[in-house]
Amino acid sequence: MSVASEKGRVWRLAAGYAWQRLLRWLHGGPFFRLRPQPGTPARLLIAPQDLRTADQTNAADIYGGRFLFSGYLVETHGASPFELEGEHPDWQRQLHGFAWLRDLRAADSRISRQNARALVDDWLKHSGRWHQIGWEAPVVTRRVMSWLAHSPFILEDGDHDFYNRFLRSLLRQVRYLRRTINETHDGVxxxxxxxxxxxxxxxxxxxxxxxxxxxxxxxxxxxxxxxxxxxxxxxxxxxxxxxxxxxxxxxxxxxxxxxxxxxxxxxxxxxxxxxxxxxxxxxxxxxxxxxxxxxxxxxxxxxxxxxxxxxxPPMNVPHTGYQRLCGGSSVVIMDTGKPPPLGISEDAHAGCLSFEFSSGLKRIIVNCGVSSRSNEMWRKVSRSTAAHSTATIEDTSSCRFLSERPFGRWLGAPIVAGPRHVPVEREDDAAGVRVTASHDGYQQQFGIVHTRDMRLSGDGTVLDGIDSFPVSAKVAEPGDQFAIRFHLHPAIKPSLLRGGTAVLLVCRDGEAWEFDAPGTELALEESIYLSDVYGHRKTMQIVLYGRIRDSQSSAWQFRRTATAKLSRRGSSEFDELARTGELPLADPDEDVSPEVDQEIDQGLNQDAQETAPDVDPKV
Incomplete structure (x- = not known):
């Protein structure tokens, strides 16, 4: 795609965004406040169920004026939380969304019901007419769903006047959504x-x-x-x-x-x-x-x-653009799709042809994922190609994101250019599953097409891959340096073997895999795992380096060298999988080399909850 075409797409997106903001301002804001309100509905007929899990321990904190949302703790000291100003926008969105009503409802006490009514009444007094964040469309959506789902809990023992004010406000919010739905962000x-x-x-x-x-x-x-x-x-x-x-x-x-x-x-x-x-x-x-x-x-x-x-589950989803390879207890999920449309790509990643690999209950190869922190730096890191288990050319991403100027502050960072052709071939037979795919995300800049050929054996013990970089066109700045990354899950303990030409990967239950890439420079480097409930966790990555002028392809292999030993496991989950035949286990008398045995012991003794929130990512 030419630069002029990319600029045209961005200008059209910016014009559409400006028009949406104008319509949202006309339908909402002061104009919406001045419009006469329709009559109040007589009553609520039904309350849709809230499927999300509640935590009743939060009810005591909310009653005490301590609100912990999006990682930010705010103490109100007796004041209404809806009177506070200057708090973090993410905290305010969670507060005005009222998803925390489920925690008060889980406490199932008279005090929690009174507290819920008092907080809803506070919102009606301070923010019911208008609030800059409280009336954002996603916040209004979540509040409407929360109020409807928990209306029996909120309205129980309430007086008739509160019942009417609650319904009148609910109708007003639904009316606002009905008027502004066309101006909301496309997608979810x-x-x-x-x-x-x-x-x-x-x-x-x-x-x-x-x-x-x-x-x-x-x-x-x-x-x-x-x-x-x-x-x-x-x-x-x-x-x-x-x-x-x-x-x-x-x-x-x-x-x-x-x-x-x-x-x-x-x-x-x-x-x-x-x-x-x-x-x-x-x-x-x-x-x-x-x-x-x-x-x-x-x-x-x-x-x-x-x-x-x-x-x-399906194995091939061509419309969404993914492939699933299964063999034995091993699973490989591979991204084989183009970026989503421009207006819906604000959160999309440059991870074409990346994959994740698991064996039984153990994830081995992963992508870095997404940080739970509202931090623009981590967001950029997680969306880059280098944060995925795939290949990069000259340390650049296979997609181009919208820069901050001149529209970045309005539009975010959608994908403005990326792979346009991602052909996929799949073969399923008794020997295993083979998927071959390629993408042209590097063709315009470097004249290179990245091709990945992967095969998972039928018993799931061997995963073979070949990454190829055929030069498809001559460009002013041809790419030469490639790096193929395999990000490891934090629970995997890696160590170099045979003078640094192979890597041993040891799982916590004793299962071991060996990674080998003959003829390619191999390195074991630091990485970071962002998708974890404990925060950012330090992990490692295997990186294969090479130059296209020397070789246009690199072959690699994951091979299972040891399975979980009965004497070392003691896990009921693994026992159940063994009984159902879903997880093959090794013979308890099977001989294991001293080197592997030592690595197993070290892996089992490592603390699974080790975190490193301030690690500098080398991705």
Whole structure:
């Protein structure tokens, strides 16, 4: 894509964003405050379920005026939290979103109900008319869903005057979403707004004249955003989880009210459930692609309880752009897709042809993932190609992101250029699974096409790969230096073997893998794992260096050299997998070399919770 074409796309996106801001200002802000309000609905008919997990221990902190949101602790000292100014925007978004009502409800006490009513009443007094952050579309969406879900808890024992003020404000917020939905950010944000509007139409009386329009809009968004294979147009696994967490309760509300379920709603749920299984490793974690961070295991477990079919995950999802290779207890998930559309790529990563690799309950090769911290530096690091288990040319990313000037402050950093052609071939036979894919993300700048050929054996004990860099065109600055990175999970202990020509990877249960890349310079370097509930964790990465002028391809292999020994495990999870035949175990009398045995002991004694939040990433 030419530079002129890229600039044209950015200017069109900027013009669209400016128009959306103007419409949002006209539909909201002072104009919205001056509009006459429609009549209050007579009552609430139903409360959609909140599927997200609650923590009742937070109820005592909230009652004491201590609000811990997004990593920021604020003590109100008796004042209303909605009167505070100057707090971090992320903290304010969590406060005004009212997702913490589920924690008060989990406490299930009279004091927690009174506290919830008092805090809702405070919001009505201080922010009910307008608040710069509290009336952002995603915040309003989350607040509407939270108020609807927890309305029985909030309104119990409340007086009639509070009931009316609560319903009047709820209707006003839904009306605001209905007017501004076209100006919200495309993708998950817009779909969740459509879900909130539909949920309100089903839950509140007197909304019949809006119900048909709301259902039609929800149908349109689901058909547009949920792809044929069940993936989301953003290509982010987290999007599927967030959408299902709101879509399933809305579907239940439709059924409870005796309404006919929209076709798109039924199809979307049926498609997304297998897709969520597609991205799962053996330990339940989702693969880190295109904005996926740490896995909300509790929420995923709740969502999967609604999966009636419980079928096997698909292996090939060409519309979303991923491949899944399975053999024995080993799983490989590979990114084989193009970047999402410009307007939805603000969180997308430059990780084409990257992969993650797991064996049983152990993740071995990962991508760095996404930081839970609201930090622009870490965000840039996580989106770069070097933060993924794939190849880079001349230390550059395969995608180009929008720079800060002149529109970066408005538009963020969407992908303005990247791979346009990603052909994929897949072969499944008795010997194993083979996937060959290539991308042209480096062709315009360096005249190089990156090709990756991977094969996982049928028993899952060998993963072979070849990375090739054929020169497809002559350019002014041809690329020559390549680096192929394999980021290791923090639980894996690596050590160099045979004079630094191979790497031994030891898992905590004693399973061991050997990595080898004959004829290519190999290095073991520091890396950082961002997607962890404990924060940023120090880890290592295997890096293969080479020059294209010397060799246009590099072959590598992961080979299992030792499996978990019965005498060393003591894990009920591994015992259960062994009984069901899903995890092959070694003979307890099998001989292991002293070198491997020593590495196993060291790996088992290493602390699994070691963290390093201030590590300088070398990615």
């Amino acid at each position: 944000e817009r779909l969740q707004a459509a879900l909130a509007i539909a949920a309100a139409c089903v839950s509140m009386s007197g909304q019949g004249r809006f119900a048909r329009q709301s259902i039609r809009r929800l149908d349109q968004e689901l058909l547009r955003q949920i792809l044929t294979d069940g993936g989301h147009i953003s290509r982010n696994p987290r999007a599927i989880v967030e959408i299902l967490a709101d879509l399933l309760p809305v579907r239940q509300a439709f059924v409870a009210q005796g309404l006919e379920l929209p076709a798109a709603m039924l199809q979307s749920v049926d498609r997304m459930m297998p897709m969520m299984r597609f991205f799962r490793h053996g330990d339940g974690a989702l693969a880190h692609f295109n904005g996926m961070g740490s896995t909300p295991n509790d929420l995923i477990a709740t969502i999967m309880a609604y999966d009636d079919a419980r079928g096997a």
